[in-house]
Amino acid sequence: MIDAKFEILSGVVKTALSKVESCSLTADIWTDTGNNQSYLGVTAHYLDEAELKSMALTAHPLDQAHTKEYIAGMLRNVCVEWNIDLDKVSVIVTDGGANIVSAAKNVFGDARHVICVDHSLSRITTVAIDQSPLFEILLTKIRSIVAFFKKSINAADEIRALQLKEVSSDADILKLIKDEPTRWGSNYAMLERFIKLADKVSLILLRYTSVQMLTGSELAAATEGRDLLQPVAHTITELEGETVSLSGKVIPLLKNMKRNIDSMSPTTEPVRQLKTMFQAQYERKFKDIEFVDTFSIATLLDPRFKTLYLCPLAHAKVLKNVSDMVQIANKNSTTNPNKISSFAPKAGSNNLWNFHHQMISNKKNFSILATSVNKIVIIELQGARIIFEP
Numbered sequence: 001m002i003d004a005k006f007e008i009l010s011g012v013v014k015t016a017l018s019k020v021e022s023c024s025l026t027a028d029i030w031t032d033t034g035n036n037q038s039y040l041g042v043t044a045h046y047l048d049e050a051e052l053k054s055m056a057l058t059a060h061p062l063d064q065a066h067t068k069e070y071i072a073g074m075l076r077n078v079c080v081e082w083n084i085d086l087d088k089v090s091v092i093v094t095d096g097g098a099n100i101v102s103a104a105k106n107v108f109g110d111a112r113h114v115i116c117v118d119h120s121l122s123r124i125t126t127v128a129i130d131q132s133p134l135f136e137i138l139l140t141k142i143r144s145i146v147a148f149f150k151k152s153i154n155a156a157d158e159i160r161a162l163q164l165k166e167v168s169s170d171a172d173i174l175k176l177i178k179d180e181p182t183r184w185g186s187n188y189a190m191l192e193r194f195i196k197l198a199d200k201v202s203l204i205l206l207r208y209t210s211v212q213m214l215t216g217s218e219l220a221a222a223t224e225g226r227d228l229l230q231p232v233a234h235t236i237t238e239l240e241g242e243t244v245s246l247s248g249k250v251i252p253l254l255k256n257m258k259r260n261i262d263s264m265s266p267t268t269e270p271v272r273q274l275k276t277m278f279q280a281q282y283e284r285k286f287k288d289i290e291f292v293d294t295f296s297i298a299t300l301l302d303p304r305f306k307t308l309y310l311c312p313l314a315h316a317k318v319l320k321n322v323s324d325m326v327q328i329a330n331k332n333s334t335t336n337p338n339k340i341s342s343f344a345p346k347a348g349s350n351n352l353w354n355f356h357h358q359m360i361s362n363k364k365n366f367s368i369l370a371t372s373v374n375k376i377v378i379i380e381l382q383g384a385r386i387i388f389e390p
Helices: 002-019 067-079 098-108 117-130 133-153 153-162 186-196 198-205 216-238 247-262 269-286 294-299 312-326 354-362
Strands: 022-031 037-048 051-061 089-094 112-116 338-340 367-371 376-381 385-390
Touching: 002 037, 002 051, 022 098, 022 112, 037 067, 051 098, 051 354, 067 294, 089 098, 098 112, 117 186, 117 216, 117 269, 133 153, 133 186, 133 198, 133 216, 133 269, 153 198, 186 216, 216 269, 216 338, 247 269, 247 294, 247 354, 269 312, 294 312
Parallel strands: 022 089, 089 112
Antiparallel strands: 022 037, 037 051, 367 376, 376 385
């Protein structure tokens, strides 16, 4: 019955995918460590009228060495199996692994491949921590404390009892969190929760000799480390989501994140070391992010950002790219443009967007003129005339 149901539902999906004008794919190789089996996962994302839909197509077991040729063949097979025309794939997103990146570029071309920003951010954070031995020693000590509370029923009961004196219900009780290598942003989550409960943890550990609480200087370093990792964690959170398009936010978010981190002045050596390593990893991974067409065009066409985050070279390149796209669309219009007010992201609990609001307040003539002509939108942007189909 399951096989029969799969045949029916997969037929519906194949029909839908064969009719879409374009779609994007995400591809990832992951391993089921329990069974020591690796898989290639592929998900399709496409528009159904005005709704963005995602469909997990396959988790195909891999039974050969993960060479770029083998993975490329698998990607082609997935597209053939699900009636996806290769020419209709506008972009494919992968992690930064050399084999899957080469395979994706081989099948779809360099211009249609982008790396997963969330995965890359998480990866460079992990590498920066690995290259910061003093900060890694601090994290190891915190992990041992967290592990102690996870294993000791008495200690767990005590920290719960101390919290019950301050909160109204069990639902408000917090537990210590252990970071996980495969969970994005888990280093920050562990530090944030540990610092929130540090006074209670310290009080309880006075009665135990098997594990030592952080010293005052170590706790100060943990607090600065949490503050340094906070913009990264918030950026990863903002870039998560499957029902909205996020490409236009990538460049602004990354630049605001970096400005937040660059503006920090850690006083503890472990965090100074971490900051230096993270900045080096960021430059290695994201220094050319403005020149990735998928992201720069989406940023330009987002009324919140336009050219605010593009350097002159990237600005010129993206205007040329969009100008080339314009040649395909309607070229003439006689309707009167209607003024559309500019708008910006709302400030939340974090300060990722503070730099954006400062830029807006200092930017003159930050507005657009738009006209709709037969579902074609014409935008007047700083003297450039842009036409695109929404």
